[in-house]
Amino acid sequence: MTLGDRLDRLVNLDIGARGIEHLHAAARARSGAALSMAAAERLAAVPEGAVVLATTGSVSRAWISAEIGENDGPAGLATICRALALARRAIPVVVAEAALLPGIGEILRAAGLALVTLEEARRTAMPGGRLAVAVLHPYPLEDEAARAAAGPLLDRLAPALAFSTERVGRNARGVYHNMRGVDFGMGRARIDHLFDAALARGIPSVAVGDGGNEIGMGLVAAAVAEHIPFGARCACGCGGGLGAITGTDVLMTAAVSNWGCTAIAAAFASLERNPALLHTPELEARLLLRGTEVGLINSVDGIVDPNVDGIPLATHQAVVELCRQLVLAELAR
Numbered sequence: 081m082t083l084g085d086r087l088d089r090l091v092n093l094d095i096g097a098r099g100i101e102h103l104h105a106a107a108r109a110r111s112g113a114a115l116s117m118a119a120a121e122r123l124a125a126v127p128e129g130a131v132v133l134a135t136t137g138s139v140s141r142a143w144i145s146a147e148i149g150e151n152d153g154p155a156g157l158a159t160i161c162r163a164l165a166l167a168r169r170a171i172p173v174v175v176a177e178a179a180l181l182p183g184i185g186e187i188l189r190a191a192g193l194a195l196v197t198l199e200e201a202r203r204t205a206m207p208g209g210r211l212a213v214a215v216l217h218p219y220p221l222e223d224e225a226a227r228a229a230a231g232p233l234l235d236r237l238a239p240a241l242a243f244s245t246e247r248v249g250r251n252a253r254g255v256y257h258n259m260r261g262v263d264f265g266m267g268r269a270r271i272d273h274l275f276d277a278a279l280a281r282g283i284p285s286v287a288v289g290d291g292g293n294e295i296g297m298g299l300v301a302a303a304v305a306e307h308i309p310f311g312a313r314c315a316c317g318c319g320g321g322l323g324a325i326t327g328t329d330v331l332m333t334a335a336v337s338n339w340g341c342t343a344i345a346a347a348f349a350s351l352e353r354n355p356a357l358l359h360t361p362e363l364e365a366r367l368l369l370r371g372t373e374v375g376l377i378n379s380v381d382g383i384v385d386p387n388v389d390g391i392p393l394a395t396h397q398a399v400v401e402l403c404r405q406l407v408l409a410e411l412a413r
């Protein structure tokens with residue numbers, strides 16, 4: 081078994097018994113290669129100093145408030161942005177709801193990235209200007225405005241890669257569902273339209289998800305319908321299932337989306353033979369505890385704490401450490 085398959089296996093351990101192993105099997109069969117390594121190859125192909133279009137963030141209690149974000153997503157995205165900044169001086173432009181961006185920005189900052197404008201980010205290419213940065217960019221909440229904004233934004237950014245983690249996409253009826261099959265599209269930025277536009281332009285893409293309702297899951301739509309509760313028929317009455325229709329080049333499934341990002345960063349560190357790109361248990365704790373300070377919620381237990389998806393912080397750190405040791409052992413051989 082390859083390192084990539086070991087990483088895939090580790091982070092697809094179905095601790096929440098949500099059916100993720102079925103989605104992994106479908107994505108792995110389609111890919112013909114380990115998902116973590118296929119995703120890492122897309123990261124490795126990013127040119128020095130290039131822009132990466134990145135997205136995460138879920139208003140998981142949208143019907144209560146569209147300003148409450150969840151803690152799966154931002155930490156994983158920060159891990160990927162950090163690795164791309166260190167390895168490629170990449171400029172991640174992180175797109176989400178204006179209401180969620182400040183919190184996501186704090187997680188990126190806790191991962192070591194300075195928050196700057198795009199114009200400022202371009203100056204990091206000047207001699208002696210090395211600086212790990214990220215740019216925050218709000219995206220429209222309405223379908224029509226979201227579709228209209230996609231082309232001009234892609235023109236302006238010319239991203240080398242589009243990366244999504246734990247970012248919900250619409251189903252075939254245009255509705256955004258949570259894992260209980262409930263419509264929670266209110267106050268939600270329509271970033272799946274931006275991702276669709278990036279795909280249509282042939283921009284390489286990686287998407288991470290753990291439930292079937294995220295951007296990228298369009299690749300394994302049949303498996304979502306068959307194996308995920310509400311996958312074939314939601315609870316909102318729209319007549320569809322919760323599966324997102326938006327696809328991606330590489331889909332990374334994981335029991336927790338943050339774990340998928342950890343595995344991709346690990347595979348990337350292995351490809352680059354650079355242990356500095358590995359996520360660490362210490363940083364995982366720092367990111368998830370920072371999340372509590374900015375009010376990100378554990379969406380399974382419905383409380384602000386660092387236990388992403390109802391899983392204790394120490395377990396998240398353990399998964400990070402196992403990924404890390406798999407790579408360090410390989411690099412030592």
Ligand SMILES: [Zn+2]
Pocket residue numbers: 255257261263314315316317318319320321
């Ligand atoms: Zn529905």
